[in-house]
Amino acid sequence: MKTINDFNFNNKKALIRVDFNVPLNENFEVTDATRIISAKSTIIKILEDGGSCILMSHLGRPKGVQDEFSLRHIVTKVEDILGVEVRFVSDCVGQKAEEAAANLKPGEILLLENLRFHDEEKQGDDTFSEALSRLGDIYVNDAFGTAHRAHASTTIVAKYFPETKCFGHLLAKEIESIKKVMETGEKPVLAVLGGAKVSSKITIIENILDKVDHLIVGGGMTFTFIKAQGGHIGDSICEDDKMDLARDIMKLAEEKNVQIHLPVDVVAANAFSNDAERQIMDVNEISEGWQGLDAGPKSKSIFHDVVMMSKTILWNGPLGVFEMENFANGTIALGNSIAEATENGAFSLVGGGDSVAAVKQFGFENKVSYVSTGGGAMLESLEGKTLPGIAAILN
Numbered sequence: 001m002k003t004i005n006d007f008n009f010n011n012k013k014a015l016i017r018v019d020f021n022v023p024l025n026e027n028f029e030v031t032d033a034t035r036i037i038s039a040k041s042t043i044i045k046i047l048e049d050g051g052s053c054i055l056m057s058h059l060g061r062p063k064g065v066q067d068e069f070s071l072r073h074i075v076t077k078v079e080d081i082l083g084v085e086v087r088f089v090s091d092c093v094g095q096k097a098e099e100a101a102a103n104l105k106p107g108e109i110l111l112l113e114n115l116r117f118h119d120e121e122k123q124g125d126d127t128f129s130e131a132l133s134r135l136g137d138i139y140v141n142d143a144f145g146t147a148h149r150a151h152a153s154t155t156i157v158a159k160y161f162p163e164t165k166c167f168g169h170l171l172a173k174e175i176e177s178i179k180k181v182m183e184t185g186e187k188p189v190l191a192v193l194g195g196a197k198v199s200s201k202i203t204i205i206e207n208i209l210d211k212v213d214h215l216i217v218g219g220g221m222t223f224t225f226i227k228a229q230g231g232h233i234g235d236s237i238c239e240d241d242k243m244d245l246a247r248d249i250m251k252l253a254e255e256k257n258v259q260i261h262l263p264v265d266v267v268a269a270n271a272f273s274n275d276a277e278r279q280i281m282d283v284n285e286i287s288e289g290w291q292g293l294d295a296g297p298k299s300k301s302i303f304h305d306v307v308m309m310s311k312t313i314l315w316n317g318p319l320g321v322f323e324m325e326n327f328a329n330g331t332i333a334l335g336n337s338i339a340e341a342t343e344n345g346a347f348s349l350v351g352g353g354d355s356v357a358a359v360k361q362f363g364f365e366n367k368v369s370y371v372s373t374g375g376g377a378m379l380e381s382l383e384g385k386t387l388p389g390i391a392a393i394l395n
């Protein structure tokens with residue numbers, strides 16, 4: 001696996017696919033700069049080598065050229081974070097872009113305009129990819145968030161750099177973290193899967209049953225499993241058409257020697273509302289008119305013990321409706337347990353959608369080993385798929 005550390009960028013122009021798809025407010029100010037900060041290490045290493053950086057990214061979902069999606073809005077923020085002046089060119093291919101790239105000197109940074117102003121980017125168009133490739137000497141992919149897309153800048157362009165393509169620090173770290181969980185992790189390996197629906201996690205469950213020793217199933221998914229085993233779940237969220245699947249998963253887990261841990265009690269509510277009445281109920285005996293919206297105290301304690309004995313931990317999906325304060329405690333407790341296990345030496349990876357939001361909201365970000373920067377890309381990795389953006393560098 002080639003990374004930027006395998007190259008000396010002295011006098012070279014690095015064409016870097018970054019993920020600067022950052023949220024902007026109505027004044028076009030960046031409201032969360034995490035993705036820019038995440039790319040800093042790669043950019044600085046290349047500049048320190050004596051190279052220059054040509055940064056390319058998409059922003060939002062423009063339909064053709066739309067000024068509100070222009071990457072020029074973020075130039076000042078990128079300069080603040082990198083501490084280096086950033087030039088901007090109002091197209092990503094063609095004469096203007098080529099001239100700007102050609103004039104770039106060692107130590108300088110050029111940001112190209114939004115790749116998605118050209119439909120050819122998402123189409124993975126060959127001619128467009130070749131036009132991008134003319135701008136740099138070495139292609140660096142550091143955008144995990146789009147690595148599951150076979151777009152021009154994330155995948156196709158790589159073939160024009162057969163010997164001079166590599167991963168940036170961020171993408172390399174993402175790949176290593178997933179590998180640590182899925183292949184080389186110290187045992188016991190635990191996966192915690194929460195979230196709303198079994199149907200959205202089924203491919204992940206099937207894939208990770210071969211990799212883990214323990215699986216905690218929490219959140220709304222719980223109730224399809226409980227009902228499938230004959231429990232009474234009241235009005236809790238349930239996918240009746242997935243009950244056979246839940247039974248199959250339980251059987252498969254037994255065959256593969258994977259211990260599945262389900263909640264034994266829940267915080268039930270008489271409405272899907274933060275202000276609803278609350279009661280602790282046995283997960284198998286939830287009354288009609290009530291729904292389980294969070295893990296109960298006994299469940300939290302059982303999950304804590306499982307987390308504490310694990311050496312490698314993957315967490316995807318909240319254990320309850322964490323967006324409502326009264327049903328966030330199970331998710332917070334799990335975060336605390338994982339933080340404690342991490343402090344004791346376990347490796348913990350949080351990835352995919354809402355668990356990342358929960359981890360940030362409750363301040364666990366720096367207490368786990370790694371928080372993935374890619375939602376869809378992370379989920380597809382956990383499903384066992386080789387992402388096109390990663391394959392393009394490896395091949």
Ligand code: AMP
Pocket residue numbers: 194195196197200218219220221237292293294316317318319320321322323353354355
């Ligand atoms: P996912 O995107 O599949 O990870 O699902 C995350 C969503 O699951 C969050 O919005 C949670 O509010 C929701 N969720 C978690 N537990 C429950 C539950 N017991 N009942 C309903 N929704 C839940």
